[in-house]
Amino acid sequence: MGTHTAREYERELLQIRQALLGMAGHVEQMIADAGQALIDRDVVLARRTIAADQAVNQAEVEIDEACLLILAKRQPMASDLRFVTLVMKMVTDLERIADLAVNICERTIDLDGAPVVIHAGIPQMTAVTQKMVRKAIEAFVERDEAKAREVIAVDDQVDELFHQVFEDLLGRMVDQPERLHDWIHVQSVAKWLERMADHATNLAELVIFMVKGRDIRHPRLRQSGP
16 A cells, blocks of 8 residues: 555544544433433423434434445455444444434423422432443543543443432332323333443443453453453
């Protein structure tokens, strides 16, 4: 590969990296805004967050196209190949997190005017999930395996919060059956936040794959290796 071509190739990889970081920033903001809209019962913010999903979808398409072009034109090898394939998987997880944020905003709109007190576990789950996404992206930027593993470890905390919220809401459904519909909405929000955390965990596992060249997405594989 000539010097000019090599510089062009490096620039293409850098552009993909920067595009991914921009997409991740949008998604992180959507998580925060979706949680805030629900807590404040802010329908305007909920609608604005739903509209923001279009930019995330567009970023996913553009990044995928850029990655496919590099695969076809440059035929990357070793770490560059891992990087490109990882990015294509990461944008899928980020887009799904954004879709889940949209789901939460739609529930906020559905609950508009309903006398529902949002469970205290919801803002906790939102904050932890947002931090997981941020830290996973930081691990990607810094190629930091230890930071990626911290994200994976925190997923258990979100799971525990989800189970606490779920059990508490079941009790409320029994005590206040006339508000069953509202509590189901809140329970759905908790489930979507738990799924967001799972996608953040996927991001962290992909970072480890990029750094170490080892796929740890399945528990048995996660426990093996040096």
